[in-house]
Amino acid sequence: MTQAHHPLIIAFVCNWCTYTAADLAGTSRLAYPENIRLIRVMCTGMVDPQYIIKAFLEGADMVLVSGCHPGDCHYINGNYKARRRIKLLKEILPRIGIEKERLKLTWIGASDGIQFSKTMQELVVQAKKLGPNPVNTQSVR
Amino acid sequence: MKNTHARQPLKSVRNMVQACIQCGTCTGSCPNAFAMDHTPRQLWQMLLNDRPRDAITSKTFILCSSCYYCTLRCPRGLPLTDAMAALTRLAKTENPGGFKKSQAFFHQFLESVRRHGRVNESELMTLFFMEAKDPVLPFAYANLGIKFLRKNKIRLPFVKQKPSRGLDKIFEKVRELETHS
Amino acid sequence: MNEQTTYNALVVGAGISGIRAALDLAQENRRVLIVDKRPAMGGILSQLDFQFPSNHCGMCKMLPLVRRDQGSQFCLRKGLFHENIDLVLSAELSGLSGEPGNFAVKIHEKPTWVDPDRCVGCGLCETVCPETVPDDFNRGLSTHKAIYLPVPHAIPNPYVIDLAACTRCGACADICPTGAVMLSTAERQNFHILVVDDELSVRDSLKEWLTEEGFSAHMAASGEEALEKLKTRPCQLMLTDIKMPEMSGTALLHEAKKAYPNLCVVMMTAYATVETAVEAMKTGAADYLIKPFQPDTLIPMVIRLYQDIEAAHDRELTVEALILATGTGFYHPADEKNIFGYGIFPNVVTNLEFERIISHTGPHGGGLKRLDNGRPIQKIAWIQCVGSRDIQNNADFCSTICCMAAVKEAVLTKTLAAGRSAEASTSQSTGHSTEQATGQVETVIFYMDMRAWGKSFQRYVDNAITEHQVRFERCRVHSLSQTKDTRELEVAFLADDGSRRTALFDMVVLSVGQRPADQTESLSKICDLPLTPAGFFETLPFAGSRTPREGIVAAGSAAGLKDISESVMLASAAAREAGQIIHTKTISEKRPAQTTEDTETPLYRDVSREPVRLFIGICTCGTRLSACIQPDALTQWFSLDPEIVKISFVDQVCTASGWEKLAREISGTRANRVLIAACHPYVFIKKITRLARTLGIAPDLMDVADIMGPVFRAAAQAPETLSAFAAEVFSTLNQGAERLKQADPTAPDQVPVCQRALVIGAGIAGMTAALALADAGHEVDLIEKTHQPGGNLNWLDQTLEGASLADFLQKTLDRIQKQPRITVHTTTRLIACKGLAGQFHSTIEICPETGAETKQVRDLEHGAIIVATGGHEAPTTSFCHGTHPAVITQKTLEIRLRNQEITPEQAGTVVMILCVDSRQEPRNYCSRVCCPTALKQARRLQDLNPDAAIYVLYRDMMTVGFSETYFTRARGDNVMFMAYDPKAPPRVSAETDTPVVTLKEPVLNQPVEISADLVVLATGMVPDLPHDLARVLGIDKDNDGFFQEAESKWRPLDALKEGIFACGTVLSPRSAAEAADTGRAAATRAIRLLSAPAIASDKTVAVVRHSLCSLCERCIDACPYGARTLNSDHTRILVNTLMCQGCGACAAVCPNDASILPGLSARQMLETVDAVFEQLEPDRM
């Protein structure tokens, strides 16, 4: 589609698990692509669908929500709530012509630095495959 | 089942294995366990469960080759090899009925060693059969005997071997110890 | 570092017990210092990624729930920050004197050669270091450089240098951007070593070796010359020969030590005089060397001494109480007979090593691979009780934790293998190659007794069998061998059917038992504390954390053989003991009792009415920033924004001068918000707190944005990718700026707290909790439903160890009576409870006689509730109980023994049946007390009748910890133990005068028939937590009716609803002594809340904007902590700020942002998302 597409990926990461994993990936000097922007939230359960919609409308090629494994949420069950919201959005996004594959949810535990790095690399591969987000940011703002 | 263990003749052996927790280490480590009619663990359990007859008629302790593996590994530090030996001795002195065969074998084995300084298989078996006084018994060993013969393990006729010096002293000492224990 | 020299408490050991105890005290507003000899905190838990039952970590759940703003809010494996806690790593306690309330302690700090305050963890040093060493953290399964991170995930994560491996090439010091590496040879030149030897050749070679290492070496040919030299040239170290013509080395040692007591002396000796050298060590020599020696013997020793003497410095501190939380050590399987070939067969590993193997931060990144050839593991076995329950190995105890650890590891293995096969199926798309990957792994656990002794353990084990197909073989493995060609491990074992089998495995995990931690012995000497025969700290019979020496308490595994939740509980109990000493001291010194926190809170400027004025300070890190992004462009962009007052560039903010410059720049503006763009935020936490006080700007209006991550990463990349890193830096800056601009500047509210407590249930746990609370100065209402306090201690006779429980009860009752702050209400129950943490309003009903006329109702107010309603022996109708008088329960026997109602004849033949109705649905849990009770009662019966034949029919003997000793003893004492299979339980026939017990003996596989004088049933324990009470309190019960704790491992005493705690047997079955410990621990949990009359609410507490709120109550449903309620006239949603944890679940369900989490509101989040997309130069990106 485009010759040099540098996909931009927005990742909402939970403070306790995935952010820690990202930190760990950083201190362990595991490579992860530069096209990831982490937005730290206390819990995936606080990610309002609005934030994700906003990210897509601003042109994010992919949005990742990543938190603690089931049963491991610092706030008991925020990740389960997040999963329902992601499910909801995956039904709504196609309505505007954004592929549901552009929205991802993963569980990455605090010690999964390698997992984090792998996930990010894989996301970039997928984002490149999907091509640029079709949103025209001029018309949506 | 009433409490009898305080009065049974095997009390001393029982005391040796009293702290057994049936973990099975002894059996797992025993190189001869495959041939035993009861595993060592079962043997201890028989002693503990007030089944002295079952214990003393078992072939298990006869087959103990005193490798001390079990004693070395026993998490309770029980003197299991000693217990096996004690059972062997007891089996001889108590001489319970129905235990003739292993008794006879054991007796003649040692006799053979005492006389020749080593086991003379042919002589051992002949005397064993005689002592066991079981006319059918030799047939049970016929196959084995033939196998041994083929492999040159037994020679016919008897080859006279030199008796070992000093052996008698050892046997004397053992007898002395056993009567005291 | 911190210069403070007085603390309320010193905690030795920064594992979970130390952290728990320290946090508990810190929350009571006590100053705590934690020291740990390791270079990182977290103890053993930092090496374990997964704990059952969740099979994840969850350590962060230990963090404070109230006054969260005082500490850090991130993963505990990364680190711990708390206003009241200082942490000193690589340090040990080296001296102690004084008395409780006034201990003088010495802390010996080992140098790490990297300044932790300056190291930003960028890792550049590691890339240039040429030396490689085995990695301790990964149990030697991988390697690291000589300069390395001790723990991969800790933050701040200063590097340390392993001096033994370091060649002092200086590469790291050269590349370090912050100059944190302190490896200069100049420092060694100040270390003077005197070599005394009559042989010139020795002197010459030593001089050469030492000088080459950078030390200053001086020579003397005789003792006399040495003493002369010492007068003119003070040395720190002397190496002396023993055999010298005139003055001998020993004599020189005496003389030199007399004159210079601090001089460190090493004796050099020929083999013949080794004994003299050993003698010399008793009189003050530090060590000895056997001649002839090579430099590689000498130099490491000299360096070790150099580190100890020169670089280390002792800190002298005054503390009021000392908490020993030194954790546990582990049996080393190669030490004794090494029957499992550990260290010989490459695929034999310990359970700790296996934890590292499956860890994502481990040597294989979580891959299940054989260590010898990297092939996937297909068959793996665990061998239990390695170095525990083994008298031959001096371990007459059960290690307590290994059974569940092995089951967990097996389950994780299964899960990992399933993931492996999933990965294999998708590997085509990702391009990963996986050889022979398979989801099938055979897991076998060889065990003696499956000690699933805790709450939920049995179900976890059952689940491992049914869901995960983990195989259990009840057999102790004697040894193993390795096949020659495939190097598989062959295990011979005894199968269930009694047959002997062998099996091959790719890997065998040894569940090594616990041992006292390394430093236990030296600490016992320093602190003058007795040790148990097993070598753990000895504690008092009914106080599991109190050592015989007042003022010194032991927390967690230091007192022996604890799992996580027990450690956490005992640490809280230890905090109580220490807290009590501190409290007594506080009272005696008439120090101002801690009132509200605002006396301590520094006064920050109220900026809530000012417009936003943001200052941005950006660290340039030499030229590194400008290599990545143009500072001018940044200035230009931010000057567009009227809310940004200034943007400054400062070189090396991490250095003292850089930080001062930054502070000056800020104070020159009228900024009311500060963004610092530099390295990792955690490095700056303490600095920011201090800066906040000088500037008068609240710390939450200051933030650090980590822009150096991408900057450092960019440095290693090709120039054409730089723009992407620049974009990341820019976006990070923008995000940080937006967040701060939106930050809420209003000061937090003060929440009033009623400093009283309500304790429900006056059993031993409840009474102990009440006493602990009252001793700490809180009024307590202790309510009891029956006529008399005491609970189960009213009928229990003795402990397993033989201590009298009646005496213990009487002592406790006396103390209760004498304590004026405790009001005991008997025949009372709680009928209503309103309000939330900090402010409860309860109604109790007192009903002395049966009949409604006499009922009285009273209202009580309190800030915390402790539920201690206990438990009782489960009733049963199994095994003819109730139909035959000779079939009784353990409780009946206990009462008869106590009342001396058992005759020797009755104790002729006794059969004890364990696990009656227990460990199977519906009561599928182990009651934990019955096995020890059976042992105890067997002994009592034997005392009564020495000829008693006692048969104990059991499933698994749950004699965990040191009670194993009593199991061993009972075995030796002629008590008969027979295991039974729950599928074929024993039968009791009651048709005859004496009941007849029959069962199939599994070892002999033969029926056994016992005609018993007495059949004693162990029915286990059921909780006393009436449904009505749970409803009134708003707490949950677990599957079995016990108190549902917030988190089984990390918050074992808390209800999910803050302000309510539990202790004793209502939590889970436990012994009287353990119940008392939980009582103290629960009191600690409550005192956190009660210690101040008001608590400042945290910043990250959700608020409701009532004008927008439509009262849809979705936030009430969403709140996992029950912190939200509808007010009584249904017009407002209320938030309890002590219960709210700031997770934001309420904000996410609120469609119009009426419920917001300040700092992370929708407005801020949307602005943050927006900021991510901001671009510096639109046309060039």
Add this chain to the structure above:
Amino acid sequence: MAHTLFLTSADETPLTLIRNFLKSVLQTESVQAVLVPAKLLPSDTLMPHLISDPDLLAGADPLSPVFPLNASRMAAKLSVKPVQGKIAMVLRPCEIRALVELEKLKQANLENCLLIGADCMGAVSAKDHTNMDPPENFSPPKEENLAPACRACEHFVPENTDITIGLFGITPKETIMLQAGTDAGMTLLKKIAKDTGRQFTEDASERQTAVAEKLKQRIGYRDAMFAATRQALDSPENFARYFERCINCYNCRVACPVCYCRECVFNTDVFDHAPYRYVQWARRKGAIRMPADTVFYHMTRLAHMSLSCVGCGQCSNACPNDIPVMEVFRTTAFDVQRAFDYEAGRDRDDPLPLSVFKETEFTDIVGIESGPTESAGTGNNP
């Protein structure tokens, strides 16, 4: 047990039968007033009225194809706090379904209502209201004259009522069917049975047949509408084009029965930006559409309300620029509700999908495996 009554009177139309029935409802002790669409003098427009005077029920007209607003909001307001006794509410099926949703959102309390619903004949679009004849002589409007929302509506038979008034397939024309759905409804019907001397019977099979036929027709229309909408909205570009005439008047959410917020988030400080922000955005993107956030607004409303959307079509009615808003919402709502096995207004006991969760569900959406490549916007991407 039979719970159905047939009321017939040779000289009365179904409407007058209903009015008489409502009169007897109002005369029940516990009923304080009746909320019902009515045309009361001097007004000429049909609007919901809360009527306490039985005589004024002569103006009630629950069968009119005029649907000026979704009355569930009023019903919710009247029910949220208790009054002495109950208020009888005569509502359209979609209004009742919205009311059920509002109850879950704590904006209503059905315990305080006596819900009466009649088989819905459908309604015409707002712009056609003025052309409507007074339907004194009950004649249902032709299907093709109905508003698109009604043509796609498969919930024309009321659910969750205390009493349902049945009309479909019922002959002769001067008969109505009354069916009790709750105990309260049954008590009332028993009284009416006693008063009128009617016997309880089973449901009429003719009605079932008529309903089934209508359902088939509606589903046909609905699915065609879904297909068309999906096609029209296959890219962000087309979505933006679809809403290009939107002026951010927010009438659609004012008209929406389930948009329950006291103040929409788009009116709060969350979207109250400083002027320089707009400038920054414009600089970044070259240009921004003003008013801003139009697509964001509609997307957000989809996220917030599509789970509770009952498809009443009032959003389309409310749009001053005739944007077919309903089509977007119905189509999305259908997908979304199916994904959660939820149906707005179906059951008072179904919890709101976003208020609950199960520990093991939707595991397929977790992870980064690229999954099936089936996606929405194919082909038309710029």
